[in-house]
Amino acid sequence: MTVTLADVAARARVSPATVSRVLNGNYPVAATTRERVLRAVDDLDYVLNGPASSLAAATSDLVGILVNDIADPFFGIMAGAAQSEIGVPGDGTSRAGGEKLAVVCNTGGSPERELTYLTLLQRQRAAAVVLTGGALEDPAHQAAMAAKLGRLADAGTRIVFCGRPPLPENDAVTAVLTFDNRGGGRRLTEHLISLGHRRIGYVAGPLERTTTRDRLEGHRAAMRAAGLPAEGSDGDDRLTVHGPYDRRSGYEATLELLRREPGVTAVVGANDSVALGASAAVREQGLRIPEDVSVAGFDDLPFSVDTVPALTTVRLPLYEAGARAGRLAMGTETPPPGGIATIAAELMVRGSTAPPRGDRPL
Amino acid sequence: MTVTLADVAARARVSPATVSRVLNGNYPVAATTRERVLRAVDDLDYVLNGPASSLAAATSDLVGILVNDIADPFFGIMAGAAQSEIGVPGDGTSRAGGEKLAVVCNTGGSPERELTYLTLLQRQRAAAVVLTGGALEDPAHQAAMAAKLGRLADAGTRIVFCGRPPLPENDAVTAVLTFDNRGGGRRLTEHLISLGHRRIGYVAGPLERTTTRDRLEGHRAAMRAAGLPAEGSDGDDRLTVHGPYDRRSGYEATLELLRREPGVTAVVGANDSVALGASAAVREQGLRIPEDVSVAGFDDLPFSVDTVPALTTVRLPLYEAGARAGRLAMGTETPPPGGIATIAAELMVRGSTAPPRGDRPL
DNA sequence: CTGTTAGCGCATTCAT
DNA sequence: ATGAATGCGCTAACAG
Numbered sequence: 001m002t003v004t005l006a007d008v009a010a011r012a013r014v015s016p017a018t019v020s021r022v023l024n025g026n027y028p029v030a031a032t033t034r035e036r037v038l039r040a041v042d043d044l045d046y047v048l049n050g051p052a053s054s055l056a057a058a059t060s061d062l063v064g065i066l067v068n069d070i071a072d073p074f075f076g077i078m079a080g081a082a083q084s085e086i087g088v089p090g091d092g093t094s095r096a097g098g099e100k101l102a103v104v105c106n107t108g109g110s111p112e113r114e115l116t117y118l119t120l121l122q123r124q125r126a127a128a129v130v131l132t133g134g135a136l137e138d139p140a141h142q143a144a145m146a147a148k149l150g151r152l153a154d155a156g157t158r159i160v161f162c163g164r165p166p167l168p169e170n171d172a173v174t175a176v177l178t179f180d181n182r183g184g185g186r187r188l189t190e191h192l193i194s195l196g197h198r199r200i201g202y203v204a205g206p207l208e209r210t211t212t213r214d215r216l217e218g219h220r221a222a223m224r225a226a227g228l229p230a231e232g233s234d235g236d237d238r239l240t241v242h243g244p245y246d247r248r249s250g251y252e253a254t255l256e257l258l259r260r261e262p263g264v265t266a267v268v269g270a271n272d273s274v275a276l277g278a279s280a281a282v283r284e285q286g287l288r289i290p291e292d293v294s295v296a297g298f299d300d301l302p303f304s305v306d307t308v309p310a311l312t313t314v315r316l317p318l319y320e321a322g323a324r325a326g327r328l329a330m331g332t333e334t335p336p337p338g339g340i341a342t343i344a345a346e347l348m349v350r351g352s353t354a355p356p357r358g359d360r361p362l
Numbered sequence: 363m364t365v366t367l368a369d370v371a372a373r374a375r376v377s378p379a380t381v382s383r384v385l386n387g388n389y390p391v392a393a394t395t396r397e398r399v400l401r402a403v404d405d406l407d408y409v410l411n412g413p414a415s416s417l418a419a420a421t422s423d424l425v426g427i428l429v430n431d432i433a434d435p436f437f438g439i440m441a442g443a444a445q446s447e448i449g450v451p452g453d454g455t456s457r458a459g460g461e462k463l464a465v466v467c468n469t470g471g472s473p474e475r476e477l478t479y480l481t482l483l484q485r486q487r488a489a490a491v492v493l494t495g496g497a498l499e500d501p502a503h504q505a506a507m508a509a510k511l512g513r514l515a516d517a518g519t520r521i522v523f524c525g526r527p528p529l530p531e532n533d534a535v536t537a538v539l540t541f542d543n544r545g546g547g548r549r550l551t552e553h554l555i556s557l558g559h560r561r562i563g564y565v566a567g568p569l570e571r572t573t574t575r576d577r578l579e580g581h582r583a584a585m586r587a588a589g590l591p592a593e594g595s596d597g598d599d600r601l602t603v604h605g606p607y608d609r610r611s612g613y614e615a616t617l618e619l620l621r622r623e624p625g626v627t628a629v630v631g632a633n634d635s636v637a638l639g640a641s642a643a644v645r646e647q648g649l650r651i652p653e654d655v656s657v658a659g660f661d662d663l664p665f666s667v668d669t670v671p672a673l674t675t676v677r678l679p680l681y682e683a684g685a686r687a688g689r690l691a692m693g694t695e696t697p698p699p700g701g702i703a704t705i706a707a708e709l710m711v712r713g714s715t716a717p718p719r720g721d722r723p724l
Numbered sequence: 725c726t727g728t729t730a731g732c733g734c735a736t737t738c739a740t
Numbered sequence: 741a742t743g744a745a746t747g748c749g750c751t752a753a754c755a756g
Contacts, residue, residue, distance in 0.1 A: 002517060004732095004733060004734085005733065005734060006733080006734095014742075014743085015742065015743045015744075016733090016734075016735095016743090016744095017734095017735080017736080017742075017743065017744080018741085018742060018743080019734095020734065020735055020736085021735090021741095021742090024735080027741095028741065029741070029742085030741060030742085033741080033742085045513065047481060047484050047485050047513075048485050048733095048734085049417070049485070049487070049732085049733050049734070050413070050416075050422075050482075050485040050486040050487065051412070051413040051414070051415075051416035051417040051422060051486070051487060051732085051733080051734095052413070052417045052732070052733035052734045052735090052748095053413075053733075053734055053735075054412075054413035054734090054748095055411070055413040055414045055417050055732090055733080055734075055735090055747095055748050055749065055750085056733075056734040056735040056736075056747080056748055057734080057735055057736090057748085058735095058748070060412075060413060061482075062486075064465075069438075069442070070432070070438045070441055070442045070445070070466065071435050071438035071439045071441075071442045072435070072438065073433050073434070073435060073438070075438075076431075076432045076433035076434065076435070076437075076438050077433045079432055079433075079468070080431070080432045080433045080468050080470070083432070083467075083468045084468075084470065087467075087475065087478070087479075099478070099482060101467075101479075101482045101483075101486065102467070103426075103465035103466065103467060104432065104465065104466045104467075104468070105445075105463075105464070105465060105466075106441070106442050106445045106446075106464075106466070108442070108446065113449070116449070116461065117449075117463075119409060120412075120423075120461060120463045121463075122409050123409050123410050123411070123412040124412040124413070124424075124463065125411070125412065125413060151407065151409075155364065246664070247664055247665065247668055251668075273664075273665070276665055276668045277668060279668065279670075280667075280668045283670070302608070302609055302635075303609065303635070303638055303665055305642075306609055306613075306638045306639060306641065306642045307669070307670075308641075308645070308669075308670045366748095366749060366750085367749065367750060368749080368750095376726075376727085377726065377727045377728075378727090378749090378750075378751090379726075379727065379728080379750095379751080379752085380725090380726060380727080382750065382751060382752090383725095383726085383751095386751085389725090390725065391725070391726085392725060392726085395725085395726085410749095410750085411748085411749050411750070413748090413749080413750095414732090414748070414749035414750045414751090415749075415750055415751075416732095416750090417732050417733065417734085417748090417749080417750070417751090418731080418732055418749075418750040418751040418752075419732085419750080419751055419752085420732070420751090
């Protein structure tokens with residue numbers, strides 16, 4: 001039924017080996033022969049059998065991109081950028097091999113699914129794997145990841161982190177692109193403090209995630225540096241509430257924050273979506289932004305500039321980072337020295353933050 | 363180097379066939395034998411060779427989900443839902459086969475990339491393909507798609523549309539889930555008209571896309587039904603501007619609209635992101651929402667309820683539709699009668715729409 | 725319930 | 741520059 005390489009060879013009156021060589025283009029073939037073969041391919045509507053090809057070559061053209069939440073543009077932007085660097089912009093009629101299949105997998109933030117996807121990709125003999133976003137800090141999971149990544153690397157799979165800190169002891173990873181979440185978080189809170197804020201609520205991400213911890217640490221470092229209270233034991237801090245990285249968490253946590261400490265003059269969200277929910281909660285309490293309460297986020301997603309007032313946040317070059325990760329996965333860019341590069345986070349001051357009531361100049 | 367099925371068989375002192383049966387679980391095997399095999403698998407850290415398996419079985423466990431824009435939550439939500447129905451929530455240590463690898467591919471809205479991805483998935487002998495979102499209306503591309511999908515179907519790949527109208531003459535598609543974009547668009551504009559609006563600007567999506575056309579047709583149908591001007595020739599209509607489905611397009615198109623016709627009292631965006639940009643433009647002109655100009659969107663993405671004022675829009679059950687598409691792709695849900703189901707769009711009236719200035723009761 | 729046998733379709737030696 | 745032969749690792753009959 002289905003047409004095979006041999007069929008093409010027969011029609012082009014060459015050997016299967018020759019057809020294989022034209023298709024893979026990694027071997028000298030006479031121009032006229034190549035023409036003949038390609039015509040046969042078109043005539044027969046031949047499509048390479050990927051599994052057979054991968055089996056024989058012991059490698060596949062699959063590249064996996066793991067994301068924590070595909071519905072979150074934070075990941076969508078990185079994944080899209082990576083994919084655009086990996087996928088050859090073919091013309092659809094391309095009959096040859098060589099194109100990589102860049103593919104994104106949604107872990108939903110679940111460590112189990114993360115490992116499952118890695119196993120699945122290992123099973124497919126993926127050419128490369130890109131892991132995006134923060135990681136779980138659980139030692140058991142980290143160990144499992146290190147082991148799994150080690151095996152992947154042994155099998156020849158290139159591994160790239162994007163927006164994720166390096167694993168404790170792991171040389172299996174080809175390159176690590178990590179965001180300066182700590183620095184960004186610190187500068188953001190410094191900005192608020194410089195405006196005169198003293199009681200700053202913080203809606204953090206889920207516990208035990210690197211991104212959550214780094215951003216929170218930055219915030220607390222700024223607080224401490226200013227001599228403001230910043231308890232370190234999570235959950236204990238009255239001005240910190242943890243929750244998922246979504247607007248609902250921001251909304252609910254902010255209501256809780258306002259209840260605990262009505263004197264709060266600023267609320268920082270762990271990311272822009274959280275900040276959006278926080279804004280809704282603030283307004284629902286009859287408070288104005290920024291006159292009564294300042295609100296700030298993190299990431300600078302596209303919608304953040306359009307909120308009213310525009311959201312003060314920390315910009316992460318998500319597209320650029322994703323694209324770079326894609327190139328590293330393809331091997332078309334050399335890894336940074338030491339294999340690790342830290343990507344800067346830039347404070348974006350906009351209308352949602354202002355001096356607190358009492359401090360405001362007349 | 364790499365451990366194979368035969369190695370496992372040897373260690374478990376059974377035949378390779380038995381190991382295969384245990385792993386695939388689709389054949390009776392004595393419990394005690396199974397145990398022995400599974401232990402050997404764990405001991406050896408064995409991972410099934412996907413390509414070999416796919417080659418022998420003439421089918422793979424790959425399921426492709428095509429999206430137009432992975433950075434847009436519209437697609438992210440659908441894709442995530444589909445993926446969660448497809449991917450088995452394995453425990454990471456699962457050594458067996460059977461898990462499907464649900465994978466999303468970002469076409470960027472490019473027809474060429476759409477075809478390329480289908481070819482790549484065909485090459486992988488994908489078990490199923492889900493195509494989400496609107497399609498290009500270009501006849502040549504539609505024909506190419508129909509041909510390609512036909513070949514995929516012949517090869518046993520299940521094909522599901524989600525949020526995309528059926529192709530003219532295509533029985534290759536297993537099931538089609540299409541949104542009632544036309545009805546939703548019509549009800550939205552009817553709502554504005556009923557508030558008293560007469561001059562309604564429309565920021566449409568890109569030309570030649572089914573979603574764009576359907577929503578616009580609904581809008582114009584409502585206009586005509588109310589005896590209001592609604593020219594049909596695209597591009598000619600002074601109150602319609604086309605652009606991509608993003609906030610920037612909404613922003614720029616709205617400025618243009620306001621320039622062309624300062625008397626506009628309402629602006630409808632082709633989707634919520636566009637409406638967000640439109641809102642920014644309206645405000646930048648010193649106009650208030652909804653007092654001076656009403657703004658409405660489409661999709662009801664999560665952020666829409668948090669805009670200020672909350673955005674009137676048309677709700678599409680994206681998650682539910684995506685999940686259903688995933689089940690259809692898995693074959694765990696029977697296709698709707700006729701293979702086509704239309705999914706209702708619900709008008710969500712919120713604060714961003716109100717009667718126009720003149721009509722407002724004192 | 726389990727072992728034996730025979731390919732699946734292609735990439736790659738090695739010849740020529 | 742091309743052809744012939746071999747095996748990649750696994751599944752699927754078919755026996756037993």
